[in-house]
Amino acid sequence: MAAEQHSAERYDIVAVASSAGGIHGLGVLLGALGADFPVPVLIVQHLDPRHRTVIAEVLARRMSLPVKLAEDGEHAEPGVVYVAPPDRHLLVGPEGTLSLSRSELVHFLRPSADLLFESVAGAYGPRAIACVLTGTGSDGAMGVDAVKSRGGTVIAQDPATAEFKGMPEAAVGTGAVDFVLPLEEIATVIRGLVETERQ
Template structure:
C-alpha cells in the first residue's frame, strides 16, 4: 500500500532545544554527542540571567565539535552550528533559515521563550523539525512542542528522572505530544538516528 506522506528520512532540517535550570550540563551532554559533521543547525533557548553577559557559547563550544555562537539578528542557520538565544532576546527562525531576535513581551515571565522558538520552528519547518526539551523548572516549551507536533514534527523530552529539574520535560510530556522520553545520554544518538535514517 503506498504511503500517503513522504518518509521522514531526508526531511529533517533543524533541531530546536529548550533548557533552563540544570540545562547547561544537559546541553553539554547533548551537544557533546553530536559530531562536527552534524548536518543540521541547532537552535537553543537556555534561560539565562539577563543582567549578566553570558559566556555560555564559549563553554559549550569547548565541549562539542559543533560551532557554538550567540545568535545575531540576520544570521542564517547553517548545518553544524549551534545558535544560542542571547539573554533577554526571543530567538525566531524563518522558513529560509534566517534568524531574528525580538524583545517583544515576556512569555510565562521569560525572555527568551522556548515556546516562541518552537512555534516559529513549527511554522517554518513543519514536519522537518525536531524539538527537544531538557532539564528545567516551569512549563516553558509545552505549548511549543504542541505546535511542533501539530505540524508533523518530532518531539523529544529528557526523562525527568535523569534531569536535574524535571518540570519542563514533565510539562512537555503532559501535552501528550512527545514522541520519545529518553535518558539524557541517549538523546544525541536518537537525534543522529532520526537525521541519518
C-alpha cells in the first residue's frame, strides 16, 4: 500500500537511526543495498563523543557504497552514506544540503534521530524513507511520526529480531510504521521502493 500511495512521487533520500547494536545492524542493511543504490543515505548512530570515531571506516569495509562522516554545508550525493559525527546533530535541507549542529541535546542525545527524521520530513515529505534499527531508548519515535505525517514511508526492524528492541519498539508503538521487518529483509524492501519509483 505504501508504494502505491506514492506512485506520483519518487523516493530521494533514506534516513536510518540506530544505537546499541547498530554497527552490526548498519553493516547488514547498508551492505545489502548494493553499489548502484541511487539515493543518499543519512545515518544517526549514537556514538561516544569522547572518542574519535572510526565508524565510517568500519562500515566502509562491509559495503560497496562510499561511507563518510557528514560535513557541514556539503550536498548529499546519490549512492553515498553520510554518518552524523559524534556530538553533532545531522540535518538536511530541501536541496539536500547537510548541516551539523551543536544545538541542545534531545532526550540526552546528540546526534538525535528525531531531529534528523524531522528535517528529512520537512525537506523531502513523501519522497523520504525513514528506518529505525536496534537501539535502547525511544530516539526516532517522534521523528517517524513526522515522516509519516508528511507522506513519507517508515520502516522498523522487527523488535523481536533486534539486539536491543527499545528504539524499534518505540517506533512501532507510534502507529506510523509501514513495514516491520527482520534486519535481513529491510534492504530488499528499501531497494524495491526506491527502484520501483524510478522505472
